[in-house]
Amino acid sequence: MAVAERESAPRRRAPRVDAVRNREAIIEAAAEVLAEQGTAVDVREIARRGGVGMGTLYRHFPKKEDLIHTVLRKEFLEWAESARQAAIDAEDPWMALTDFYQQALTGCARHRAIMENFALTWSVPDLEGIQQLRMVIEELCARATNLLRPGVTTDDLLLLLVSLGHAVELTDECRPRMWNRLLRISLDGLRAEHREPLPAE
Amino acid sequence: MAVAERESAPRRRAPRVDAVRNREAIIEAAAEVLAEQGTAVDVREIARRGGVGMGTLYRHFPKKEDLIHTVLRKEFLEWAESARQAAIDAEDPWMALTDFYQQALTGCARHRAIMENFALTWSVPDLEGIQQLRMVIEELCARATNLLRPGVTTDDLLLLLVSLGHAVELTDECRPRMWNRLLRISLDGLRAEHREPLPAE
Amino acid sequence: MAVAERESAPRRRAPRVDAVRNREAIIEAAAEVLAEQGTAVDVREIARRGGVGMGTLYRHFPKKEDLIHTVLRKEFLEWAESARQAAIDAEDPWMALTDFYQQALTGCARHRAIMENFALTWSVPDLEGIQQLRMVIEELCARATNLLRPGVTTDDLLLLLVSLGHAVELTDECRPRMWNRLLRISLDGLRAEHREPLPAE
Amino acid sequence: MAVAERESAPRRRAPRVDAVRNREAIIEAAAEVLAEQGTAVDVREIARRGGVGMGTLYRHFPKKEDLIHTVLRKEFLEWAESARQAAIDAEDPWMALTDFYQQALTGCARHRAIMENFALTWSVPDLEGIQQLRMVIEELCARATNLLRPGVTTDDLLLLLVSLGHAVELTDECRPRMWNRLLRISLDGLRAEHREPLPAE
DNA sequence: AATGAATGAGGTTTCATTCAT
DNA sequence: AATGAATGAAACCTCATTCAT
Numbered sequence: 001m002a003v004a005e006r007e008s009a010p011r012r013r014a015p016r017v018d019a020v021r022n023r024e025a026i027i028e029a030a031a032e033v034l035a036e037q038g039t040a041v042d043v044r045e046i047a048r049r050g051g052v053g054m055g056t057l058y059r060h061f062p063k064k065e066d067l068i069h070t071v072l073r074k075e076f077l078e079w080a081e082s083a084r085q086a087a088i089d090a091e092d093p094w095m096a097l098t099d100f101y102q103q104a105l106t107g108c109a110r111h112r113a114i115m116e117n118f119a120l121t122w123s124v125p126d127l128e129g130i131q132q133l134r135m136v137i138e139e140l141c142a143r144a145t146n147l148l149r150p151g152v153t154t155d156d157l158l159l160l161l162v163s164l165g166h167a168v169e170l171t172d173e174c175r176p177r178m179w180n181r182l183l184r185i186s187l188d189g190l191r192a193e194h195r196e197p198l199p200a201e
Numbered sequence: 202m203a204v205a206e207r208e209s210a211p212r213r214r215a216p217r218v219d220a221v222r223n224r225e226a227i228i229e230a231a232a233e234v235l236a237e238q239g240t241a242v243d244v245r246e247i248a249r250r251g252g253v254g255m256g257t258l259y260r261h262f263p264k265k266e267d268l269i270h271t272v273l274r275k276e277f278l279e280w281a282e283s284a285r286q287a288a289i290d291a292e293d294p295w296m297a298l299t300d301f302y303q304q305a306l307t308g309c310a311r312h313r314a315i316m317e318n319f320a321l322t323w324s325v326p327d328l329e330g331i332q333q334l335r336m337v338i339e340e341l342c343a344r345a346t347n348l349l350r351p352g353v354t355t356d357d358l359l360l361l362l363v364s365l366g367h368a369v370e371l372t373d374e375c376r377p378r379m380w381n382r383l384l385r386i387s388l389d390g391l392r393a394e395h396r397e398p399l400p401a402e
Numbered sequence: 403m404a405v406a407e408r409e410s411a412p413r414r415r416a417p418r419v420d421a422v423r424n425r426e427a428i429i430e431a432a433a434e435v436l437a438e439q440g441t442a443v444d445v446r447e448i449a450r451r452g453g454v455g456m457g458t459l460y461r462h463f464p465k466k467e468d469l470i471h472t473v474l475r476k477e478f479l480e481w482a483e484s485a486r487q488a489a490i491d492a493e494d495p496w497m498a499l500t501d502f503y504q505q506a507l508t509g510c511a512r513h514r515a516i517m518e519n520f521a522l523t524w525s526v527p528d529l530e531g532i533q534q535l536r537m538v539i540e541e542l543c544a545r546a547t548n549l550l551r552p553g554v555t556t557d558d559l560l561l562l563l564v565s566l567g568h569a570v571e572l573t574d575e576c577r578p579r580m581w582n583r584l585l586r587i588s589l590d591g592l593r594a595e596h597r598e599p600l601p602a603e
Numbered sequence: 604m605a606v607a608e609r610e611s612a613p614r615r616r617a618p619r620v621d622a623v624r625n626r627e628a629i630i631e632a633a634a635e636v637l638a639e640q641g642t643a644v645d646v647r648e649i650a651r652r653g654g655v656g657m658g659t660l661y662r663h664f665p666k667k668e669d670l671i672h673t674v675l676r677k678e679f680l681e682w683a684e685s686a687r688q689a690a691i692d693a694e695d696p697w698m699a700l701t702d703f704y705q706q707a708l709t710g711c712a713r714h715r716a717i718m719e720n721f722a723l724t725w726s727v728p729d730l731e732g733i734q735q736l737r738m739v740i741e742e743l744c745a746r747a748t749n750l751l752r753p754g755v756t757t758d759d760l761l762l763l764l765v766s767l768g769h770a771v772e773l774t775d776e777c778r779p780r781m782w783n784r785l786l787r788i789s790l791d792g793l794r795a796e797h798r799e800p801l802p803a804e
Numbered sequence: 805a806a807t808g809a810a811t812g813a814g815g816t817t818t819c820a821t822t823c824a825t
Numbered sequence: 826a827a828t829g830a831a832t833g834a835a836a837c838c839t840c841a842t843t844c845a846t
Contacts, residue, residue, distance in 0.1 A: 017845095018810085018846080019810090042836065042837090043836080043837070043838090047812095052810075054812060054813090054837095055811050055839085056809070056810050059808095064837070122376070152386075155379070156383065159368050159371075159372065159383055160368075160383060162368060166367035167363060167367075170323050170360075171323050171360065177400070178360065181400055181402070184400060185350075185353075185361070185390040186386060187390070188389075189387050189390025189391075194386075196385075198382040198385055199381045199382055199385060201378045201379050201381075223827085243818080244819075244821085253827075253828085255828075255830085256822090256827055257829095263821090264820085265820065420825080420830075421830055424830080444814070444816090445815080446815085446816095454831075455831060455832040455833050456834090457819080457833065458831050460817065460818080461830065462830095465817090466815090554788075558784055561770050561781065561782070561785055562785060565770035565785060569763075569769075572762075573762065575725075576725050577758075577804060579802070580804050581762070583759055583802055583804070584759065584763060584766060586799075587755075587793055587801070588788060588789050589792070590792040590799075591788040591789050592788055596788075596791045598791075600787055600788070601780070601783045601787060603784070621806085622806095625806085645839080645841090646841065646842085647808095656806060657807075657842085658806060658844085659805075661841095661842070662805070666841085666842085
């Protein structure tokens with residue numbers, strides 16, 4: 001046992017098995033509740049669903065905001081990663097771009113919370129998750145550079161994603177496939193055959 | 202109309218003037234506050250700025266939601282009208298489309314509240330203001346029918362508007378002209394030269 | 403009634419009868435509870451005893467601290483006034499001094515809260531109630547000037563009062579008359595026959 | 604003693620050394636914190652500063668109150684002892700009395716916690732530390748018997764000490780030498796030249 | 805024996821809505 | 826019809842104490 005401990009955590013006393021479990025339970029519960037009710041939830045509801053006391057919740061996340069941010073970041077990261085994977089799996093560059101948006105927007109449909117975090121993109125641009133996302137898009141840009149109309153920037157593609165994400169959110173319940181049309185339109189507008197310069201900022 | 206009213210209730214003690222003035226004051230105050238702080242405002246703040254008591258406010262709007270909806274609808278209507286006017290003033294059909302979006306999105310930048318209401322577009326499609334907006338877009342569609350790629354619907358154009366509206370909302374403060382690029386891209390994607398069919402819903 | 407209103411409050415709409423009643427009820431309840439349990443009370447208990455809702459309490463006193471201060475100041479003022487009256491009623495100057503302390507200290511015995519406020523004497527010397535108290539003592543000093551040992555200041559007498567007040571607080575329950583002895587000793591030490599100068603500060 | 608322990612429990616796995624060290628660390632930390640923030644501290648703060656876990660703290664002191672009492676008693680004893688020493692070192696009886704109060708009150712200025720414990724004097728008169736203090740005062744009384752006004756009791760002198768202690772506490776920060784004047788006044792009131800009997804309890 | 809995570813009652817405060825004046 | 830005081834159910838957060846590791 002001592003050996004095991006030394007191996008797994010050479011400095012800290014113990015990994016606190018139940019603490020970890022609780023933390024996960026809280027995050028999971030919060031994710032559920034946030035998806036259902038948005039950020040205006042009662043923390044007690046989260047604690048109840050997570051099967052922990054208020055104190056436990058507040059030990060892990062001293063402010064409600066901390067908890068929410070943690071959940072959002074986690075979901076956001078997972079989401080960004082799945083979109084990145086879709087891009088990597090694609091064969092040709094334009095397909096990569098298309099699949100990336102497809103996957104990302106499909107994710108938006110499922111996790112309402114993602115968009116709440118995504119909205120922070122522009123106000124807090126160095127947010128951890130955003131950076132990763134931006135890197136993926138940069139890669140996509142580079143791969144598809146000859147297929148994209150001149151002057152298109154990473155930020156353009158990122159904003160397009162946020163923008164479409166919102167459309168997804170609104171239409172997902174009543175007309176779940178509608179956003180694909182908008183995506184197609186926007187991507188076509190990005191093709192290299194459009195040679196007119198984009199307006200400067 | 203005023204005459205009719207006087208005739209039907211000739212002996213009402215107090216004139217309606219106060220009531221009307223109060224109602225307007227409340228709506229105006231609410232519009233201000235909503236624009237500044239979103240829907241999570243304290244109702245008192247609205248009453249205070251409107252110069253009326255809580256009771257008066259609640260006489261006119263039994264629920265906070267009622268007040269908010271009223272304000273949003275009013276702003277929404279004005280906004281839709283200004284966009285329609287921009288479209289009418291334009292000379293050629295494509296310009297009309299462009300100016301319409303320009304005007305509408307500029308309005309989004311100014312009235313944050315509009316978007317909150319706009320988001321209801323799809324869940325409550327027979328909302329008064331939406332209908333008007335849809336009619337404008339239908340006209341634009343008809344005028345530009347030969348310039349638009351085949352299969353584009355009114356709903357597509359409406360959703361595009363909502364989608365871009367969100368982008369405007371997010372970038373207005375830090376990069377206020379960025380959304381113009383996205384608009385250009387999307388509109389280009391709508392041009393008739395793109396002949397591939399849009400995905401069915 | 404209208405006349406009365408105009409006289410007493412020419413500008414404000416109405417004296418809000420029940421508001422006044424509630425305010426008093428809250429203060430009275432708070433006074434009771436503070437006397438019993440000290441400042442560590444639950445505000446809910448105060449609201450309950452006052453027969454008002456939480457909101458009412460917080461309308462009148464936005465912070466718990468506000469309520470407590472209000473109560474303490476009120477009691478303090480009444481207390482100071484009763485001591486002043488005792489001094490006025492006395493015939494000769496030394497008797498006035500004696501009776502003042504007697505009355506003041508008897509008050510300390512009854513209202514524990516007074517001392518909590520009194521303790522602020524030195525940290526917040528321009529507290530309303532203190533000023534009045536200081537004035538009374540100054541008068542007493544002036545009247546008894548030939549009977550007091552040279553160099554005794556108002557602050558000396560004030561600090562003596564606080565000091566003895568604490569003794570009263572401690573002994574009131576188990577040995578309720580004990581503090582009179584200490585008072586006698588201290589007052590004798592203040593007599594003019596002691597001519598040695600007091601240590602400078 | 605160590606031998607006795609080893610004999611009676613020869614195979615205890617861990618030596619008591621840790622436990623003792625922890626206990627001391629807790630007490631020391633608590634003393635620090637109490638001096639700084641009064642009794643309203645969070646127990647965690649104490650545990651943290653003492654470098655021990657909550658469980659350890661609660662093993663030694665099952666209730667927060669227990670810990671506080673322990674600390675206060677310890678400080679109180681040290682304080683009483685230093686005052687006693689001052690009295691012993693003095694040459695004549697009146698000087699002994701004076702020096703005793705001087706030393707004791709100077710101690711009050713430094714350890715706020717002392718007064719909190721001292722306040723228990725009358726409600727828990729057989730508190731260990733008080734007994735010692737009372738004995739010192741009794742001795743002082745005996746030595747100065749001819750110099751003290753008739754009828755002065757040990758309790759009078761003790762209450763005087765508590766009373767002045769409170770004055771010290773209040774004035775120490777803003778007017779640190781002020782209490783000396785009060786002490787002089789009170790001691791002069793204790794002189795034998797005042798022959799009027801003190802009021803009976 | 806030691807650790808610190810977990811507990812949950814209880815604290816202060818806010819705010820949509822009602823109601824006496 | 827207007828006023829704004831009253832209401833009280835939550836909301837967020839703290840902390841003395843217990844308990845699994």
